Amino acid sequence: MSAKGQLSKQPPRGTSDWWPEEYKIRKYIFDTWRSVCERFGYREYLTPLVEYADIYRAKSGEDVGGRELTVFKDRGGRELAIRPEMTPSVTRMVSQKYQALSKPVRFFSIANFFRNERPQRGRNREFWQLNYDIFGEESINADMEVIQAALEIMLAFNPPQDSFVVYINDRRLINLVLEAIGVKEEKERVKLVRLLDKWDKMGEKEFREMLIDQGVGDTQVDGLMRLMRVGTEEQALSQLGLDGIQEVLDQTIHPVISGLSDLGYEKWLQFKPSLVRGFDYYDGIVFEVFDKHPQNNRSLFGGGRYDSLTCLFGERFPATGCAPGDETTRLFLEAWGLIGKLEKKERRTRVFIPLLDKSLMTKVMMLAGRLRGGGEVVEIGLSEQKLGQALEYANKKGFQKVVFLGSQEVSRGVYVVKDMKTGAQEEFELGV
Structure with a gap:
């Protein structure tokens, strides 16, 4: 409030007013997301804006589940948090009725979230996401469908053919390397995975210095650097030379890339052994959609398998999903000159x-x-x-x-x- 008692006309830092012209763009994004999800047979849901804070602290990482979490107490003294992401929330919801639900369960939502982080290009404190997930299907076919839907979401905006790439990896490859360099304890593994997620945000020298500053030993640093430099399946086998790598390649990465290639998506797919994804709950296939525009060369969104997250609510069951964000999608559309009006599509049988x-x-x-x-x-x-x-x-x-x-x-x-x-x-x- 100013000295004269006049309230600020501006929204809080990290949030935005969407005037009609801007809302039309966001609605175009949301309706495109919804259209693709509905064509794949996903059903829409919504969870509360607030959750018990502990469901995010458990597996969302030290940023999203820690310093960026907005926490308060209700009148009963219980710690609640404004949701910073949807995955723990929808997993909690599904766990209530999992045994009674027809499997596989295909759910999606379009909702707003809040993270108390430093606002920057592509990252606001308040943001919107599409979250679509498959529960109750352990086969690799579920992971394939989730990635296929991500591709179809991107293609629904009619971008140039070479405007984006989808990187694919399996968290188990990361875990094999960590075990080989002597990382045995879960706490240490989680710490290193979070550090590895920063690889694309800095140069190799800066990344090495960061690892050393964080107390990572020379042998471990060398092992991690070998992993981050790997670019193909052949290099993963020859340069890492670890038991179990071929098994992971054969079980998930090769079938997913091969299967999606057979469907005509080969030009957008790339194996990337250094891909981590920052959330602690990922435990299988992970993927990331990356914008190739020189003015917006960045990660757009991603997803993966998170079976282990379900254990927090008492019963382990298969889960895999993806979460595109509104702001990064808008930047992609803007960079490639794709912002247009929504064309409503008739709902079919x-x-x-x-x-x-x-x-x-x-x-x-x-x-x-x-x-x-x-x-x-x-x-x-x-x-x-x-x-x-x-x-x-x-x-x-x-x-x-x-x-x-x-x-x-x-x-x-x-x-x-x-x-x-x-x-x-x-x-x-x-x-x-």
Whole structure:
């Protein structure tokens, strides 16, 4: 308040007023996010603006879950926090009814958050994020779908083909290196992972000096520097030379990159062994979407698998997801001249394509992509199902149409569409 008693006309530092012209841009971003998520069969939810502070302190890291956390006490003396992220919140929510939910659970939300950090380009104290997650599916197919949805979100803005790249890694590779250089205790491992996450923000010399300043020994520094310089699968095997690396490559990284490449996304994918992601709860596949524009060369958003986070609420279950942010997305659109008006899309019939034969996963995803491209809302099965199970699931979830694509249909070059209300079936040319 000024000397004359006049209140400030400006919003608090790190927050913004969205006048109609700006809100139109943000709404375009939000509606694009929502459109892609709904086409993949994700259902929208929302959690409270405040949570018990401890759910963020446990696994969100020393920044988001510590110094940036805005904490207060309610009238009962309980410590609450304004949510700084959604992942712990939605995990808490799902854990309430996990056993009763039909799996896999596909949820998404678009909500605002607050972190008491220093405002800078692309990072505000108040910000909005899309969070979309799959719960209850441990197969690598769930991770593939999450990354595919991230790619489709980016492509929905119609950017130049070479405007971004998706880096992919597995946290287990990082853990193998840490074990090899003698890092055994969880507290020390978490500390080093947080330091490694700063690699892209500084030069190699500065990074090495930071490690030394933090008390990391020479042998450990050398081992970490070898990891951060690795750029390919071949280098990961030859330069790191650790037992277990081939297994991780074969189990997750190669199948994910190969599977997504088969779907036509190869030009945007790159293996990056130095990719960490800063949150403590990641424990499997991690990925990051990176803007290649010279004026905005930065991470846009990312995600990954976080099965271990679910243990905080009593029961471990599979979980993987992604969280694009509004401010970094806006900077991407601005850098590439892509800011435009929202074009509303008509909502289509909800379609389910079960995985009747696990060897046909790529064909199922290709067909789903084609139908989504026509504006249909399409959900696919991620685990192999028998026909009866698929129909029971479709009935329970209220799908209007079910598409059958089994080995017999593929051999004949067709797929079959069943109307769940009338029972009528019709064949269409497969073409994938």
